[in-house]
Amino acid sequence: MFYVLARATLETAYMVSASLILGTAAGLPLGVVLATSGPGEVFEASWFQRIVGTIVNATRSVPFIILAVAIIPLTRLIVGTSIGNTAAIVPLTLSAIPFIARIVEGAVREVDGGLAEAAQAMGATRLQLVLKVLLPEALPGIIHGLTLTAVALIGYSTMVGAVGGGGLGDLGIRYGYQRFRPDVMVAVVIGLIVMVQAVQYVGDALARKADKRNI
Amino acid sequence: MIRLIDIHKTYSARRGGPRYVALRGVSLNIAEGEVLGVIGRSGAGKSTLLRCINLLEIPTLGSVSIDGRDVTTLPKRALPALRRRFGMVFQHFNLLSSRTVYDNIALPLELAGASKAEIAAAIDPLLPLVGLEDKRRCYPAELSGGQKQRVGIARALVNRPDILLCDEVTSALDPETTRNILALLRDINRRFNLTMAVITHEMAVVRTLCDRVAVMDGGVIVEDGAVEMVFRRPRHATTRSLLCDAFPDLPASGGSRETIGATGCEGEAEAAETDVLKTVWVAASPNTCRLAAAGKR
Numbered sequence: 406m407f408y409v410l411a412r413a414t415l416e417t418a419y420m421v422s423a424s425l426i427l428g429t430a431a432g433l434p435l436g437v438v439l440a441t442s443g444p445g446e447v448f449e450a451s452w453f454q455r456i457v458g459t460i461v462n463a464t465r466s467v468p469f470i471i472l473a474v475a476i477i478p479l480t481r482l483i484v485g486t487s488i489g490n491t492a493a494i495v496p497l498t499l500s501a502i503p504f505i506a507r508i509v510e511g512a513v514r515e516v517d518g519g520l521a522e523a524a525q526a527m528g529a530t531r532l533q534l535v536l537k538v539l540l541p542e543a544l545p546g547i548i549h550g551l552t553l554t555a556v557a558l559i560g561y562s563t564m565v566g567a568v569g570g571g572g573l574g575d576l577g578i579r580y581g582y583q584r585f586r587p588d589v590m591v592a593v594v595i596g597l598i599v600m601v602q603a604v605q606y607v608g609d610a611l612a613r614k615a616d617k618r619n620i
Numbered sequence: 621m622i623r624l625i626d627i628h629k630t631y632s633a634r635r636g637g638p639r640y641v642a643l644r645g646v647s648l649n650i651a652e653g654e655v656l657g658v659i660g661r662s663g664a665g666k667s668t669l670l671r672c673i674n675l676l677e678i679p680t681l682g683s684v685s686i687d688g689r690d691v692t693t694l695p696k697r698a699l700p701a702l703r704r705r706f707g708m709v710f711q712h713f714n715l716l717s718s719r720t721v722y723d724n725i726a727l728p729l730e731l732a733g734a735s736k737a738e739i740a741a742a743i744d745p746l747l748p749l750v751g752l753e754d755k756r757r758c759y760p761a762e763l764s765g766g767q768k769q770r771v772g773i774a775r776a777l778v779n780r781p782d783i784l785l786c787d788e789v790t791s792a793l794d795p796e797t798t799r800n801i802l803a804l805l806r807d808i809n810r811r812f813n814l815t816m817a818v819i820t821h822e823m824a825v826v827r828t829l830c831d832r833v834a835v836m837d838g839g840v841i842v843e844d845g846a847v848e849m850v851f852r853r854p855r856h857a858t859t860r861s862l863l864c865d866a867f868p869d870l871p872a873s874g875g876s877r878e879t880i881g882a883t884g885c886e887g888e889a890e891a892a893e894t895d896v897l898k899t900v901w902v903a904a905s906p907n908t909c910r911l912a913a914a915g916k917r
Contacts, residue, residue, distance in 0.1 A: 523714035526676055527728040527779075528704035537731065541718040617759040618717045 409576060410592055416490050417572035417600065420565065421558045423494045428501025428558075429551065435461070435502065436509025437535055447521070447531045461503040469561045472496050473568045480568075493570030497561055501554055508550030512543040545616035552608025556601050563597070573597055621815060622650040622673060622783065627682035629668050642668040643679070644839040650783070653813040655806075657830030657847070659820055659862060665839040666819045670785050673817060674706040675699055686782075704732055707776030711788035713768040715760040721771050722747075722756040728779045742778050750774045750804065766797035773804065777814075784808075786818040790825055802828045823866035827851070835859045 435457060441447050442454040467475070473496035477487045480495040516539055524538045540547075563574020573593050581590030629643040642665045650656050658666045671677040672684060675691065683692045691702055707728075715724050725746065726739045734742075747753045750770040760768055769789060776784055786805065790798040806829055809816055818829055826833050826847055833850050835843040837858040843850060854860045 517712075517714070519710060519712055519714040520716060522676065523708065523710060524727075524731070525700075526674060526703055526706065526708040526785075527731055527775075528700040528702075529731045530700050533731050537727065538716060542716055544718065615718070617719075618761055620759055620761045 406589065406592070409580070410589075410596060413571060413573045413576040413593070414596055414600070416570075417559065417562050417574070420490055420493050420497055420562045420570065420572055421555060424497035424501050424558055425551065425555050427494070427498040428505050428554065431498075432502045432505025433509050433547075435506040437513055437539070439506060439510040440513035441535070441539070447534060457506075461506055464499065464503040465507075469496070469500050470564045470567055472500055473565060477568065488569030490565075490571050493562070493565035493568060493572075496568070497558055497565070500561060501558055504554050504557065505551065508554065509543070509547055512546030512550060513539050515546055516542045545612045545618070548608060548612040548615055552605060552612070555604045555608065559597065559600055559604070573600075621652045621687055622648075622817075623685045623688075624648040624669075624672070625683050625685070627669070627672055627679045627684070629665075629672060629677060630680045642839055643672070645682070646836075646839070646841055647682075648834060648841065648844075650815060650817055652815055653809075654832060655809050655816040655818060655830045657818045657820060657826040657833040658836060659823065659826055659833060660836035660858070661821060661862075664836040666836050667787060669836070670787055670817060670819045673783070673785060674703050674708065676703070700731075704728070704779055705782045706785055707779070707781035707783070708785045709769070709772045709776045709787065709789045711791045713760070713765075713772045713792075715768055715771055715775075717760055720757050720759055721752060721763070724760070724771055725774045725778050728775060732779060742780075743774075746774045746778060749777075749808075764797075765793050766800060769793065769797075769801050770804070773801075773808070777808065782815065784814055784816045786816060786820075788819055788821070790822065791820070798822075798824070799828075805829055821862075823862055835862065 438448060439454060439457060439461070442450045444451050464472075473493070476496055476499065480487045480492050483495055484492045486492055520538055520542060521534060524534045529537065562570070562572050563577070565572060566575030566578050573596050577590055577593035580586050581593055625647050627643050627646045629641075631640040631642060646665070646669055648656075648669075658669060660666045668677055672679050675684065675694075679692060683690050685691060686702075686705070694702060716727065719727065722743060725743050729739045729742060747756060750773055752767065752770055752774065755763065755767060755771075760771065763771065772789070784805075789805075790801050793801060802825060805816065805818075808814055809829075816829075818825065820826060830847050832845065833847050834841045835850070835856060835858055837856075842856040843854070843859050850859060851863065854863055
């Protein structure tokens with residue numbers, strides 16, 4: 406039992422970290438665009454903001470279990486198969502992207518508008534404004550948000566058993582529930598709790614390190 | 621060196637809201653090495669005017685020329701380079717909380733693509749000038765308001781601007797810190813012969829820092845001249861009321877105070893010596909006027 410538990414934990418860690426990284430790669434720029442493309446803002450493109458905003462909301466309204474099943478053709482196209490841990494990364498990433506985009510948008514909007522003005526007065530280009538001012542200043546908020554995303558992804562990852570993925574959730578359903586093994590179920594729950602605690606601890610520590618606003 | 625000609629700025633209506641006219645035809649010259657003060661109440665358009673100088677705001681009408689060259693027609697991508705010729709200091713400092721004092725001051729040079737060595741060469745003499753040698757590794761959260769503003773000033777000076785734009789730089793500071801910051805700016809102006817445009821609503825700032833003052837009200841300049849002349853003989857009602865406000869311990873009774881300041885004390889104000897503060901006092905206060913008149917009799 407120890408072996409299957411350790412294996413399932415690693416599988417969950419693999420799926421969550423991969424989809425967190427991929428989701429950030431796509432969600433971060435999207436969030437910056439959402440935060441800076443409103444009327445009168447530096448990358449003014451209200452139509453783009455509205456379209457992206459609508460897609461983000463649409464994706465977020467689909468429950469994860471439905472999303473995972475609904476995009477099976479897309480998963481097969483990208484990974485080659487729709488079964489397994491790697492295949493499960495596709496729906497996980499897809500649900501992480503809008504989540505992260507909204508979080509980054511919020512964190513960037515929190516940055517004092519005076520800083521953007523100061524940067525422009527210093528002769529910053531729009532790209533420099535984002536890279537040198539907005540993102541560094543929003544970093545503590547972004548780290549907090551990514552921690553939140555990681556915890557949500559751990560939750561989502563327990564459902565990927567439905568599309569042939571593994572991990573702690575799958576172990577809990579197949580061994581704990583279907584084979585009447587309460588000991589496995591308890592172990593799975595404890596494993597998930599430990600994992601979430603660890604993620605939260607690391608996230609908080611990183612955010613505190615990045616935050617220079619209260620010293 | 622800077623010439624503003626008939627600047628208008630209108631903010632377009634957004635979703636049914638009213639159009640907002642901030643500037644209605646402002647013309648202004650700023651000579652090299654001069655400290656120009658622009659004073660007015662909130663909403664008078666002075667901040668917009670300041671932002672039109674470095675084209676943070678693009679005037680709706682009118683032109684801005686620097687050294688005889690019209691810059692209002694420059695394409696958008698040329699604006700960052702143009703703005704590097706200006707240094708700007710803000711009321712709320714606008715420092716990056718994620719950067720140390722040193723890195724905050726370095727930012728304008730980083731944006732311009734300077735090397736680490738160039739940045740160090742530019743900052744090292746600046747830190748003692750603004751009195752922050754021992755704070756270079758501190759974060760803004762560890763500094764007092766006055767120290768933050770010193771960082772703001774150093775940051776504005778680091779790329780050797782031709783003009784320093786100051787936007788209510790002392791309005792968030794206590795009186796003593798205000799004096800120190802004004803003394804620092806005056807020192808910088810004298811030392812480098814640096815041209816400055818200073819926006820404020822405090823007469824004290826104009827008195828201690830500026831050579832010339834323009835008084836704004838309702839998006840236009842209502843009075844403009846050498847500080848001493850404007851203080852001694854304010855011609856416009858707005859100027860007189862701003863002068864009265866410089867001394868809040870006086871009885872506040874609007875109209876009559878203004879009239880007395882304008883007419884009754886004129887002779888007295890003229891007779892007073894060149895101490896500008898004293899002149900204002902006499903010109904502004906009905907009590908003093910009465911006392912002065914009584915004393916004379």
